[in-house]
Amino acid sequence: MNWNAIGYFLLSDVPVQGLIWAIFALGVFVTYRILDVADLSVEGVFPLAAILSIGAINLGVDPLLSLLISVVAGMAVGFLNGVLHIYLKIPSLLSGIIIMISLYTVNVVLSSGNISINSGKQTIFTIFNQLINNRILSQIIILFLFVAVIFVVVYWFFGTEYGLSLRASGKNKTMSKANGINTHNRYIVGMIIATAFIALAGGLWGQTSKATATDSGKGTIVIGLAIVFLGEVIFGRKLNFKKSLISIVLGSFIYWLIMDIIYSIPGFNTNYTFLIQAVFITIVVAAPRIKKLFAHMQRHKNSEEESEVTKI
């Protein structure tokens, strides 16, 4: 282990993973914070998108078009997820689980366990690499462009009348209904948007890693939620919409910085990473509460001291 290698590892892996997972976390943000549901379907959609993108490339489809295929498939899944909840009255948590487990079978059938990009086939990153001749940098640039465009479009969309009504229907369903918003329609549209982002992240992940296992979605929801919470803890919970979008990207970077540092420690038993992750998330989520508790204790102590002073 040496400085240069670790520095290079952090500089190269954190932006790549950070940017991909920022898109993923944006999808989680839309369901969890805007629609106010915990959507578990992401664990099935993520590998599905990666498999579809890789499979399409192997069949000779243009890599950019293959991402579109992934995204359209993701949107279809999101639509189905929304319909299960709205029209069949299945609780949203359960509908997510139903989608997740059904996609597992779909993924196994599509990929039979493992799928990788055939040699000689291009990805969007290798095509761009021909221009600048630096593989890592081309990944970072392309991913940055994706993130920049998506976040700008999302910011614009959720500021339009329709986007605002979508946000409103997640925040306060009854009030939104009273104002004539079709909350059923908004829920399904929100699901479609969120799942599209998850699928895009999955497709991009598939093209950067060039291979995927059927169970690569395992644990992704935890990463997504951790990033959303991390952003909120660092930059504050009551943010305006623009700042919460930025906090997602920064949260994603910090999450992968910490993960990658763990992987850089020589001789570290990586079996412990899950426990570390769990402790880390607990701290992150509980931080505001702990802070409040400390402030409360401090105040209590101060008032006690004051009362002692008055006694004297």
Place this chain on the structure above:
Amino acid sequence: MKKIAIGMISLSLLGMMFTTSCGKSSGKKQIGILQVATHDALDLCRKGFVSALKDGGFVDGENITITTQNPEGDSTKQVSAAKSLVLNSDLVFGISTGSAQALKSAAVDFEKDIPILFSASTDPVGSNITTSSEYENITGTSDAGDTKKNVSLFTYFSNVDKVACLYNSAEQNSQIQKEECKSACADFNLSFEDAGITSANQINSAFQGLVSKGVDGVFIPTDNMVAENISLLKDIAVENKVILVCADTSLVANGGSLGFGVDYKGLGEQTGMMAIDILNGTKKAKDIAWEKTTSFSIAINDEFFTKIGITVPDEIKKMMLVG
């Protein structure tokens, strides 16, 4: 909140300082091992690799440093772990198909030409590990079982003339082994019965169906679905004197009758031999052809054969002694 941000950044800097102070950049060769998850077979493979290196004069902590990363089945972390290993090692070893793919992808991305070894990958060609013009510095061992060798076991039992293969039709790996079993049966003049299932609850009825068709030997490939439910078949097999040949020795202990399985420690050792050649500089990874496993071990369930009242032929017992 700013304080927390500053705290985190300084924590990460501290972590980096810690990592650098620990790592001494000495002349030792750095070996990176990426093992996809903790699993008996994969653990044995790693141990076999390390012990072969030791026998070849490369001892961890003396003249080499071995770093093992285990993402516990988490594909997304595996990618990061692979990058970290590729950047920090002189030779990397990936245990499982996914680990090998992640290491190769990292080496390609960083344009770092280091020898990559793989093991415990059933189909390195189909999974694009060995077939690539963009990265050739890669070799290793496949854990594909020897179906014909297993089917040949049926021929030692005079009462067996109809053989079936019980497998999950959704697993590609099992499909391949079923085809191999079919052709092996033809070679040995055994009649063959296909018994593909799609769900674990079908296993019982599928097996009963086979018994009623007069099947007296069943081949069980390395199929996860059947493997998990092998104990369900135990009693029916005893009752109907059906011999279960398993392509995994651990299944024999759980209810199978006998079978040749891949010896993962031997597989790791076989890969370790390749690593020794590379570390000694006598060969380059690209000059070593990838190999199928040569180490099989046979397991026999004596309890089963006592119950059905058939004695295991001596020829098979001899195979056990040879190893």
